[in-house]
Amino acid sequence: xxxxxxxxxxxxxxxxxxxxxxxxxxxxxxxxxxxxxxxxxxxxxxxxxxxxxxxxxxxxxxxxxxxxxxxxxxxxxxxxxxxxxxxxxxxxxxxxxxxxxxxxxxxxxxxxxxxxxxxxxxxxxxxxxxxxxxxxxxxxxxxxxxxxxxxxxxxxxxxxxxxxxxxxxxxxxxxxxxxxxxxxxxxxxxxxxxxxxxxxxxxxxxxxxxxxxxxxxxxxxxxxxxxxxxxxxxxxxxxxxxxxxxxxxxxxxxxxxxxxxxxxxxxxxxxxxxxxxxxxxxxxxxxxxxxxxxxxxxxxxxxxxxxxxxxxxxxxxxxxxxxxxxxxxxxxxxxxxxxxxxxxxxxxxxxxxxxxxxxxxxxxxxxxxxxxxxxxxxxxxxxxxxxxxxxxxxxxxxxxxxxxxxxxxxxxxxxxxxxxxxxx
Ligand code: AMP
Numbered sequence: 001x002x003x004x005x006x007x008x009x010x011x012x013x014x015x016x017x018x019x020x021x022x023x024x025x026x027x028x029x030x031x032x033x034x035x036x037x038x039x040x041x042x043x044x045x046x047x048x049x050x051x052x053x054x055x056x057x058x059x060x061x062x063x064x065x066x067x068x069x070x071x072x073x074x075x076x077x078x079x080x081x082x083x084x085x086x087x088x089x090x091x092x093x094x095x096x097x098x099x100x101x102x103x104x105x106x107x108x109x110x111x112x113x114x115x116x117x118x119x120x121x122x123x124x125x126x127x128x129x130x131x132x133x134x135x136x137x138x139x140x141x142x143x144x145x146x147x148x149x150x151x152x153x154x155x156x157x158x159x160x161x162x163x164x165x166x167x168x169x170x171x172x173x174x175x176x177x178x179x180x181x182x183x184x185x186x187x188x189x190x191x192x193x194x195x196x197x198x199x200x201x202x203x204x205x206x207x208x209x210x211x212x213x214x215x216x217x218x219x220x221x222x223x224x225x226x227x228x229x230x231x232x233x234x235x236x237x238x239x240x241x242x243x244x245x246x247x248x249x250x251x252x253x254x255x256x257x258x259x260x261x262x263x264x265x266x267x268x269x270x271x272x273x274x275x276x277x278x279x280x281x282x283x284x285x286x287x288x289x290x291x292x293x294x295x296x297x298x299x300x301x302x303x304x305x306x307x308x309x310x311x312x313x314x315x316x317x318x319x320x321x322x323x324x325x326x327x328x329x330x331x332x333x334x335x336x337x338x339x340x341x342x343x344x345x346x347x348x349x350x351x352x353x354x355x356x357x358x359x360x361x362x363x364x365x366x367x368x369x370x371x372x373x374x375x376x377x378x379x380x381x382x383x384x385x386x387x388x389x390x391x392x393x394x395x396x397x398x399x400x401x402x403x404x405x406x407x408x409x410x411x412x413x414x415x416x417x418x419x420x421x422x423x424x
Contacts, residue, residue: 008118009115009118009123009125010124011125015325015326016323017318019326020314020323021127023323024310024313024317025109025129027156028109029107029109031148031151031155032107032148035105036105037105037106037131038105038106039107039108040107041108041110042081042084042088042091042108043081043087044080044081044111045078045079046079046086046090047076047078047079048068048077048079049077050079050086050087050090050296051066051083053086053295054085054089054090055082055083055086058203061082061083065082065115066079066082066114066115067113067115081112081113082113082114083128084108084110084112084130084132084307085307086292088108088130088132088305089292089296089298089303090296092104092134092298093296093298098134098135101135103136104132104134105131105132105133106134107130107131107132108128108129108132109128109130109310110127110128111126111127112125112126112127112128113125119279119280120279121280123311126310127309128307128308128309128310129308130305130307130308131148132304133145133303133304133305134302134303135303137290137302139236139237139239139243141302142236142240142288143243143244143247145286145306146163146165146240146244146269147247147249149271149284149306149308150247153271156317158316158317158322159275159320160274161272162251162271162274163249163270164253164271164272165240165241165251165253165267166225166253166254166255166256166257166258166267167225167229167233167237167267167268168205168226168258168259168264168268169228169230169233170265170290171291172230172232172233173230173233174225174265177223177225178204178205180223181204181205181208181222182200182204184219184223185204185219188218191215191218192207192215192218193210193212193214196215205225205258207219207222208222209256209257224256225255233265236267237267240267257269259287263289263292263294264287265289265290265291266287266290267287269284269285269287270282270286271283271284273312275320276316276318276320277315277316282312283312283313283316284306284307284308286305286306286307287304287305287306288302288303288304289304290302290303328378329358329377329379330356330357330358330424331351331357331358331379331382331417331421332358332360332370332374332379332383333347333358333361333382334361334371334374334383334384334385335364335370335384336367336385336386336387337387339390340384340385341364343390344360344361344385347360347383347385347413348360354414356414356421359374359377370382374400379400380399380400380401381399381400381420382397383395383397383413383417384397384398389407393409393411394407394409395407395408395410397420
């Protein structure tokens, strides 16, 4: 029988990479909490209908890429979540959070699933850290979120990032814009790819961000939403830019950056990396979605959110050598006999209770074997709990880097060890 392998597009995260993921997750949590965000954890499985409605049946994510299957007696369709926002909004409504709080700031982190073609930086299970700010429509809310994101990326040391920003209008100005765009697209229809021919009818805005060269060439002169904003959308956008300037956050206006669904409005953004990613260069995407909560059965409620692709952020930071992993344990406890072993087991427990990292040898046997193991682990010190010394109330502390050793008293040994570990 052949070996069972991991599923296509899904990978194991082993140390030290798993530590890189964990440290970024902790850093994000701590950073976002300073802005008043708290964590929400939603289930990984949801009804497929949630994403069909909340993300849109027209999107590739829902129509082609969902892991969706019938479940149970009634064969209800369930799906592994392809993104976080729909679940967060469902949880917000199901728990009637809006009735108690007029402003909700939540962050989430965890795996997402999309059956995409695997490539460098593109997986079928990948991790996102996202945040949603629900209840406020002001440009200040958009600006605060972008400042938080920018600050986080600066803090973790991600180099070469650009913030791309656009406004895609709202329910007032979009219909006229959409009409103008459809008119333009019908004039160039024969030059578009098959997907875009279809999108020209169903989801024309998405034609603007088609990556195919023929579509980009054909739509070079197409009208763009930012040039068709109504007065309130224009004012919102201008105020956002004013605050970004105040924060001195650099941005590029990207008139073709769109979110193709009706419930998205005004601010849309993306953060791309110039190093470490190649073709899959987006590390974060987000935007305002004032229409989604109503679409999912709630009252009209403004909201804005983003999702960072953690796998890609790790790639960027690894390429820039900005990630460190846990250093080796500074201390290894060895022994010669059963009595020494039991002293080592107890001392190991007590050191760890005191917050000191150490490894107790679990195999025993010859001293040389124990020292070899300590060396392999990279331990700086080895404390040897030997029969003869133990009866005198001391143990031998060996400095592996200096190749020296000394006796230290077992009375107060934890304080002495701590002092030595701090010194080195
Ligand atoms: P989206 O939810 O599509 O706006 O994606 C937000 C971020 O998640 C992107 O900017 C990527 O960094 C990341 N992402 C999306 N899809 C994948 C994938 N298949 N593999 C790895 N990262 C992804």
